[in-house]
Amino acid sequence: MKLSEEEIDNIFTECFNELRRNECNDFTHVLIKIFKSICYIIFISFVIYTILYHHQPTLSLVMRNVQGFIYPGLKILRLLSVPIISAYPSLSELYDESCLVQNPYFIVPDMDCYPCENVYSVIDLTGFTNISLYQSGIPYIIKTDLEPVNISTLQDLYIKYKSTFDQDAKRIYSRNQSLRTIEDSLTNELHETEHILWRINRMTPARILRTVFPKPYTISQWSGQSPERYIIIDGENSEPYYIPDMECSYVYTIQGSGRRTILLRPSKECLGLCRTVSVVLNPSEVLFYNWWYWRPISVPFASSKEKSVTYIGSYC
Incomplete structure (x- = not known):
């Protein structure tokens, strides 16, 4: 066929x-x-x-x-x-991470919310001598004589210790796709809506930053400070955002320059027992809170005309 x-x-x-x-x-x-x-x-x-x-x-x-x-x-x-x-040498950065994957559904059952139940405002404890209040978990602020830390200060610090920061703390988070390193952020003019999150979790750059952001006097010398810390740079009209959870439960937020309004919202465990309170952070003021009870949101200050530099650390 x-x-x-x-x-x-x-x-x-x-x-x-x-x-x-x-x-x-x-x-x-x-x-x-x-x-x-x-x-x-x-x-x-x-x-x-x-x-x-x-x-x-x-x-x-x-x-x-x-x-x-x-x-x-x-x-x-x-x-x-x-x-x-x-x-893949870049994987070595994971060695310094205390947590690789965070559980978004984690909740503490039957948590005692007494530190936030009767909080109606953020109190000023500047010069207060009752140390027990510092560790009670209630949110408070103190005023310090810290010299202003603005973007120019960070630029000078970066130039002085460039090799250290480029090796151990160069990465940032920004909505601006053109900003990927701390050098990009400090060498370019920042827009008024810019938001930059600079995370440091190694001891060498952390010690350098303590020269401009010293440990607040209310933190006991017996407290252990976490090496993880953040520097947040915000334009005058940057969008609101949640302040990151830290490794240790006691968190302090130092306002280096500019102003920010901090809304302290109760955590999921205490949402039905506690109320939201707010405070305006002025330069050189420090806000203390416990993130077990509060989930703070940073909001631009209505009449601010200056870019904001905020430093966040934690201790146990």
């Missing part, structure tokens, strides 16, 4: 289509198997977590038997990670 060229082409076309269908079916089958495996792992992890969370004897038994394997396991994991770190 003699086939025409058109018939031969149709046969080959049908064969290729059949091969493609088989490949698609195989790929779909592999995806389904991977999806099922992930679902099984999630389900088993959830069951194990539920049992350990709600049954203390089981948790104690597991911890007793697993504890001896923690250090050897981490040592093996560290050795296995060396080739990966060598290939």
Whole structure:
């Protein structure tokens, strides 16, 4: 039987289509198997977590038997990670992170909200001698004799310690796509709606910043300060934003220059028991609060004509 060229082409076309269908079916089958495996792992992890969370004897038994394997396991994991770190050096920045993934659904059940229940305003405790109030969890401000810290101050500091900041604290967050490093932010004219978040979580740049933002006198020498801190630069009309949660629960916010209005909103656990209070932070003033009870929002001050520089740290 003699086939025409058109018939031969149709046969080959049908064969290729059949091969493609088989490949698609195989790929779909592999995806389904991977999806099922992930679902099984999630389900088993959830069951194990539920049992350990709600049954203390089981948790104690597991911890007793697993504890001896923690250090050897981490040592093996560290050795296995060396080739990966060598290939991708930027991953070494994760070493200084205390938390890689934050749980947005975390909530403390039955939390006692007494530090915020009877708070109607942010009080001024400048020069107050009752140290117990400083650690009570209620929000307060103090006035200091801190020299103004503006963008020019940060520029001079950056130029002086450029190599340190470029190595250990160069990254920022900004809505402006052209600003990606602290050098970009300090060498360009900032718009009145600009918002720049500069995060520092290494000790060397943190010590440098303490030369212009010294530790407030209300913080006890026995308190441990977290190396994580933020410097926030805002234009005169930057949009409101939540102040980031810190590693330690006691947070202090130093206003270096400009003015900002801080709205202290109760946390989810205390939303029905506490009310929102606000305070205007003037230059050299420090606001203290406990982020277990408050979720502060920074809002531009209505009549401010100066860019704002705010320094945020925490202690335990």
